[in-house]
Amino acid sequence: MSDAVDDVEMPYDENASQQEKVEALRERLEVLEGQNEEMRDKLLDASAENNKYQQKLERLTHENKKLKQSPLFVATVQELTNEGIVIKQHGNNQEALTEVTDETRGRVEPDDRVAVNNSLSIVKVLDDETDVRARVMQVEHKPDVGYADIGGIDEQMEEVRETVELPLKSPEMFDEVGIDPPSGVLLYGPPGTGKTMLAKAVANQTDATFIKMAGSELVHKFIGEGAKLVRDLFELARQSQPAVIFIDEIDAIAAKRTESKTSGDAEVQRTMMQLLSEMDGFDERGNISIIAATNRFDMLDRAILRPGRFDRLIEVPKPDAEGREMIFQIHTRSMNVADGVDYEALAEVADDASGADIKAICTEAGMFAIRDDRTEVRMEDFEQAWEKIQQESDADEEAVSKTFA
Ligand SMILES: Nc1ncnc2c1ncn2[C@@H]1O[C@H](COP(=O)(O)OP(=O)(O)OP(=O)(O)O)[C@@H](O)[C@H]1O
Structure with a gap:
C-alpha cells in the first residue's frame, strides 16, 4: 500500500512553498472527489443494470426449462393399497396402479390431486384446486x-x-x-x-x-x-x-x-x-x-x-400519430411536466410505439428527471426515454434468440 503511495506523482514542484503544496493538494483532492462521485454513480447504474439482466436471464432460463420439460398428467388418488397406489387419470378417467416410495406414500391421501409422468409415477402432489x-x-x-x-x-x-x-x-x-x-x-x-x-x-x-x-x-x-x-x-x-x-x-x-x-x-x-x-x-x-x-x-x-x-x-392496430399524441396526454396526466413538452413532436419521434411503449416512455422519462435531481419532466427526458426503450427491446430480442438458439 505504502509503495503505491510512494509511486504517486505529486501535483507540485519539490521547490514549491508549503502553502503552494497544500493548495495543489487541495485542488487534486477536489478533482479526485469529483471523479470518485462519478464512478460511484456509474457503479450504481451498472449494478442496477446488472441486476435487471440477471433477472431477465433467470426468467428466460426458467421459461426455457419449462418448455423443454415433458408434460405431466393430472390424476386423483383413489386408494392406498399394499401393492401401490390406485390413481384415476383426469381426461380419460382410466384407473392405474402405481408403485411409490415410502416417502410419497406418507404424503398422499385418497382424493389428493397428483401430477404423474408418462410412466404414471407420481412426480408431485398438487396444491389445492382453488x-x-x-x-x-x-x-x-x-x-x-x-x-x-x-x-x-x-x-x-x-x-x-x-x-x-x-x-x-x-x-x-x-x-x-x-x-x-x-x-x-x-x-x-x-x-x-x-x-x-x-x-x-x-x-x-x-x-x-x-x-x-x-x-x-x-x-x-x-x-x-x-x-x-x-x-x-x-x-x-x-x-x-x-x-x-x-x-x-x-x-x-x-x-x-x-x-x-x-x-x-x-x-x-x-x-x-x-x-x-x-x-x-x-x-x-x-x-x-x-x-x-x-x-x-x-x-x-x-x-x-x-x-x-x-x-x-x-x-386493434398500433396507434397513428394522432393516437400516440392522445396516449402521451393520457399517461402524463398526473405527471409534473415542463411547459416546453410538445406531445405532437413526441408522437412523431416515437413513430413505431404502441400504447404500452408510450406508457413505458412516460415512466422512464420520469426516472431520467429523478436521476437528474429534478421534479419536473422535460422534453429531452422523453426523447432519451424512447431511445433507451428501443435499445432495451433490441437487447431483449437478442437475449431471447441467444437463449433459445
Ligand atoms: N390505446 C391505449 N391507450 C392508453 N394506454 C394504453 C393503450 N394501449 C396500451 N396502453 C398501456 O399499455 C398497457 C398494456 O396494455 P394492454 O394490456 O391493454 O395491451 P394488450 O393489447 O392487451 O397487450 P397484449 O396483447 O400484450 O396482452 C396498459 O395498461 C396501458 O398503460
Whole structure:
C-alpha cells in the first residue's frame, strides 16, 4: 500500500512553498472527489443494470426449462393399497396402479390431486384446486379502467361498446325483440395496443365482474386440467353475472391443428372443444360476454371464428400519430411536466410505439428527471426515454434468440 503511495506523482514542484503544496493538494483532492462521485454513480447504474439482466436471464432460463420439460398428467388418488397406489387419470378417467416410495406414500391421501409422468409415477402432489384456479384466473369486480384512459382506438372502442355493453346492460331487450344477443368479440392486433384495457373498461362501464384467463397458462399447466378450468371459468362467470370473460392469448388454445399428434396437442384440442361448447351453449350462459384477444390472428383455427361464436372480429392496430399524441396526454396526466413538452413532436419521434411503449416512455422519462435531481419532466427526458426503450427491446430480442438458439 505504502509503495503505491510512494509511486504517486505529486501535483507540485519539490521547490514549491508549503502553502503552494497544500493548495495543489487541495485542488487534486477536489478533482479526485469529483471523479470518485462519478464512478460511484456509474457503479450504481451498472449494478442496477446488472441486476435487471440477471433477472431477465433467470426468467428466460426458467421459461426455457419449462418448455423443454415433458408434460405431466393430472390424476386423483383413489386408494392406498399394499401393492401401490390406485390413481384415476383426469381426461380419460382410466384407473392405474402405481408403485411409490415410502416417502410419497406418507404424503398422499385418497382424493389428493397428483401430477404423474408418462410412466404414471407420481412426480408431485398438487396444491389445492382453488390455488390452481387462482393462478390461472384473475377476477376483478369493477376494474378501475375507464374509456377516458384509452387513446387512439376510438372506432374499435365504439364497436366493442355496441356489441358488448348493450347485452350486458339490457339483456331483456333482446328477449323482447326475440333475437339472440351477440355473444362476444375477438380483438386482434400487436401486443400492448389496449385490448385488455378495452375489456376492463367495458366491465367497468357495465358494473360487471371482469374475469381474465390467459390461454397460455391454461395449456402449459397440467394435462387434463385445461378443459376443466374452462368449465370452471364459465361456472364462475355464471355465479358472478353480469360478467365479462376475457380470454387473453386465445391462440394458445385455438391454434390451427398441426400434423404432430403429441399428447400436448390432444390436450389443447380438448381444451378448445370445451371452450367451443361453452360458447355455443348460449342459453345457459346467462348475462355473460366474452372478449377474446390474440396477437396471432393468422394462427387461429377457423372453428373458433365460425358464425355465432364471435360476432365481431375487431382489429386493434398500433396507434397513428394522432393516437400516440392522445396516449402521451393520457399517461402524463398526473405527471409534473415542463411547459416546453410538445406531445405532437413526441408522437412523431416515437413513430413505431404502441400504447404500452408510450406508457413505458412516460415512466422512464420520469426516472431520467429523478436521476437528474429534478421534479419536473422535460422534453429531452422523453426523447432519451424512447431511445433507451428501443435499445432495451433490441437487447431483449437478442437475449431471447441467444437463449433459445
Ligand atoms: N390505446 C391505449 N391507450 C392508453 N394506454 C394504453 C393503450 N394501449 C396500451 N396502453 C398501456 O399499455 C398497457 C398494456 O396494455 P394492454 O394490456 O391493454 O395491451 P394488450 O393489447 O392487451 O397487450 P397484449 O396483447 O400484450 O396482452 C396498459 O395498461 C396501458 O398503460
